[in-house]
Amino acid sequence: MATWTYSTSKNCWYGRCTGIGMQFSSFSSSQEKFDHCYENIISYLYEYDSFMESVGRVAGLGSDKEALEMQWWANATTRDDQQLPLNIKCTVISEIMNLNVKHKNISLQRESFEKPSKVKKPFDILWAYDILQYVTNPYTLLANWWNIATTDSMLVIAVPQTTNIEFNKQEYHTRTNHKHHYTLPMLIYMLSVNGWDCKSGFFKKSINDPWLYAIVYRSDIKPMDPMTTNLYHIAEDTDLLPDCVVNSINKYALLRQRDLVLPWIDKNLTVMENH
Numbered sequence: 001m002a003t004w005t006y007s008t009s010k011n012c013w014y015g016r017c018t019g020i021g022m023q024f025s026s027f028s029s030s031q032e033k034f035d036h037c038y039e040n041i042i043s044y045l046y047e048y049d050s051f052m053e054s055v056g057r058v059a060g061l062g063s064d065k066e067a068l069e070m071q072w073w074a075n076a077t078t079r080d081d082q083q084l085p086l087n088i089k090c091t092v093i094s095e096i097m098n099l100n101v102k103h104k105n106i107s108l109q110r111e112s113f114e115k116p117s118k119v120k121k122p123f124d125i126l127w128a129y130d131i132l133q134y135v136t137n138p139y140t141l142l143a144n145w146w147n148i149a150t151t152d153s154m155l156v157i158a159v160p161q162t163t164n165i166e167f168n169k170q171e172y173h174t175r176t177n178h179k180h181h182y183t184l185p186m187l188i189y190m191l192s193v194n195g196w197d198c199k200s201g202f203f204k205k206s207i208n209d210p211w212l213y214a215i216v217y218r219s220d221i222k223p224m225d226p227m228t229t230n231l232y233h234i235a236e237d238t239d240l241l242p243d244c245v246v247n248s249i250n251k252y253a254l255l256r257q258r259d260l261v262l263p264w265i266d267k268n269l270t271v272m273e274n275h
Helices: 030-045 049-054 068-075 138-147 184-193 231-237 243-252
Strands: 002-007 012-017 057-061 089-094 106-110 123-129 149-160 163-166 169-172 196-204 211-218 261-263 269-271
Touching: 030 068, 030 123, 030 149, 030 211, 057 068, 068 089, 068 106, 068 123, 138 149, 138 184, 149 184, 184 196, 184 211, 184 231, 196 261, 231 243
Parallel strands: 057 089, 057 123, 089 106, 123 149
Antiparallel strands: 002 012, 149 211, 163 169, 196 211, 261 269
16 A cells, blocks of 8 residues: 655655555566656646646556556645645556546546557656567557547656676667567657657667666657558658757668757767767
8 A cells, every 4th residue: 555755855645555566667666666756757847837737637657556657746835835736637548457546636547558549638748667578569559548638638658678797798688578679769669650650759768777768749640551661651751859869860761879969858878889
């Protein structure tokens, strides 16, 4: 079950959980996952007051029973002295039987997060933290998520990259339940071919961190067929790719990871040449 404690350092309420049953996770507990998520994404988003006040509905895709990230959104307040509740409505889309938390702003939509039903009111944020690597068909998944979003809806993704540098040597490994290998160039392609705006988005990959982070937005361009649409087509026919991606494709007829220079929400740049 989850209990809530106020953190003066994080200026928010956060959950502590016990009795965790996590179907998919790269973490040992829901609390560890939440702490990782808070440190790398939530803490930065919380600094944008106008953005936070604009959020009305959040979908937790594949969340576990504790749904600590959804609990944070449901309990989020303004950052001023009044700390007024933002009253954000959260929906956990998962095949779990029930949630270990009862909250007026949190509901369970019990179905596969890979094929969610269309909703009457689209979500402002689709939250997919530590979930993409378990999906057998990420192209279909990202197209399905496009369908439950509205123009400019935000998709938040964190997924581990399985090729990294450890102790000055290239290291490749994959967990036994991971279905795909992700790199930053491939993630950008998967997102853009499914109508997600990467040009206006944010990406992060740190040298000593195996995780890829992406925040992108739903465009008006419908998902394309990956069998007939490559990065060159996307660069020529749409405005979904960052300039550094388009420049690399036009110069080398391929996308080189070393050419990527991408912003993150903390206003720093991910410069892949440094990797």
